[in-house]
Amino acid sequence: MKSQKLPDDLHIDTLAVRASLDRSQYGENSEALYLTSGYVQPNAASSAARFAMEEEGFTYSRVGNPTVSSMEVRLAALEGTEAAIATSSGMSAILLLGMAVLKAGDHVICSQSVFGSVIPMFSREFAKFGVETTFVSQTDVAAWKAAVRPTTKLLFAETPTNPLTEVCDIQALADIAHNAGAYLAVDNCFATPVLQRPVQMGADFVIHSGTKFLDGQGRVMAGAICCSQKQRDELFLPVIRTAGMVLSPFNAWVLLKGMETLALRVKAQSANTLALAQWLEAQPQVARVFYPGLPSHPQHALAMRQQSGYGGAVLSFEVKASDPDAARQRAFHVLDSMQVVSLCTNLGDTKTLAAHPASTSHGRLTEAQRQLAGIGQGLIRVAVGLDHIEDLKTDLARGLSGLDT
Numbered sequence: 001m002k003s004q005k006l007p008d009d010l011h012i013d014t015l016a017v018r019a020s021l022d023r024s025q026y027g028e029n030s031e032a033l034y035l036t037s038g039y040v041q042p043n044a045a046s047s048a049a050r051f052a053m054e055e056e057g058f059t060y061s062r063v064g065n066p067t068v069s070s071m072e073v074r075l076a077a078l079e080g081t082e083a084a085i086a087t088s089s090g091m092s093a094i095l096l097l098g099m100a101v102l103k104a105g106d107h108v109i110c111s112q113s114v115f116g117s118v119i120p121m122f123s124r125e126f127a128k129f130g131v132e133t134t135f136v137s138q139t140d141v142a143a144w145k146a147a148v149r150p151t152t153k154l155l156f157a158e159t160p161t162n163p164l165t166e167v168c169d170i171q172a173l174a175d176i177a178h179n180a181g182a183y184l185a186v187d188n189c190f191a192t193p194v195l196q197r198p199v200q201m202g203a204d205f206v207i208h209s210g211t212k213f214l215d216g217q218g219r220v221m222a223g224a225i226c227c228s229q230k231q232r233d234e235l236f237l238p239v240i241r242t243a244g245m246v247l248s249p250f251n252a253w254v255l256l257k258g259m260e261t262l263a264l265r266v267k268a269q270s271a272n273t274l275a276l277a278q279w280l281e282a283q284p285q286v287a288r289v290f291y292p293g294l295p296s297h298p299q300h301a302l303a304m305r306q307q308s309g310y311g312g313a314v315l316s317f318e319v320k321a322s323d324p325d326a327a328r329q330r331a332f333h334v335l336d337s338m339q340v341v342s343l344c345t346n347l348g349d350t351k352t353l354a355a356h357p358a359s360t361s362h363g364r365l366t367e368a369q370r371q372l373a374g375i376g377q378g379l380i381r382v383a384v385g386l387d388h389i390e391d392l393k394t395d396l397a398r399g400l401s402g403l404d405t
Contacts, residue, residue: 112136
């Protein structure tokens with residue numbers, strides 16, 4: 001099965017509902033769900049050729065599945081890349097990236113502000129196999145450049161970051177990476193291709209946790225790397241067909257349906273988030289709001305250029321407190337007072353979710369690592385959904401109003 005031939009000038013909204021593999025002989029309008037682990041081969045010669053990757057055709061769902069391939073085609077179309085390869089989660093996509101492009105003796109430069117699980121992935125897991133990582137400020141281009149070594153193979157950033165929404169200059173980092181003969185990988189989970197296409201600014205790989213906005217309703221785990229066809233075939237496919245961090249067909253089908261409404265959801269959620277961020281900035285119990293859509297954000301101008309004028313659908317804020325213990329207690333009070341917003345560590349859901357990063361997503365880091373990343377005990381992350389904005393304000397006000405100023 002091949003990808004549908006579509007016009008080259010379609011908008012992302014159309015690609016989100018049209019890009020996939022060709023229909024089967026049954027002519028289904030909605031993409032089919034192929035729940036099968038194996039595929040009957042037409043003859044022994046074709047079977048041998050397909051397993052040797054010399055002939056097109058499916059052999060085993062650890063190597064390829066029509067539903068998963070449809071999801072990959074659609075995501076690649078949205079990101080503007082030639083191809084994508086799906087994985088079982090966002091973290092497994094980063095594991096695949098490391099296994100495919102790194103070897104003993106290689107050096108990685110990584111933002112110190114990335115998602116909490118990414119830091120031990122590079123500093124601990126990849127270090128076991130002789131890969132060294134230098135963590136630098138997300139926003140200090142000079143620090144990225146100064147960290148380059150002759151052995152540097154990969155630069156890794158997410159923009160905006162989780163949870164402080166720091167924004168990096170993608171083009172500047174791409175230039176640093178390519179001048180050093182290295183790759184640039186950008187985690188585009190927060191912005192999604194609706195707001196930002198990193199490959200258009202020089203990134204080599206785009207990382208996704210499909211668990212978030214691509215699904216959009218908190219149903220499944222999924223991940224992906226968007227890349228060129230050559231990179232998919234020569235770098236990533238040999239690893240994934242051996243290591244098996246593959247996406248299940250059912251989860252791929254859920255993402256196919258989720259991506260159909262991606263643009264509508266992300267734009268509506270971003271509008272909600274801006275309104276909530278503006279309201280939070282005016283609350284006397286709030287010390288600071290982190291959101292790229294606000295003029296007060298240090299990288300506001302850069303974010304508006306890179307993210308098509310939207311700030312995204314995730315914000316964080318710090319409650320005022322005299323010390324870390326008081327900050328944690330006050331943050332917990334706000335979270336425990338919520339009656340509408342869900343206390344949940346996921347994001348990108350149609351339901352608004354809130355979490356305490358220092359004890360959840362970044363809970364496995366040392367206190368020194370959290371401080372380096374700017375994750376304080378009074379920080380609350382809010383992933384804004386499609387709830388009515390006035391209901392969200394009222395819900396957060398329940399907890400904030402109980403804090404003295």
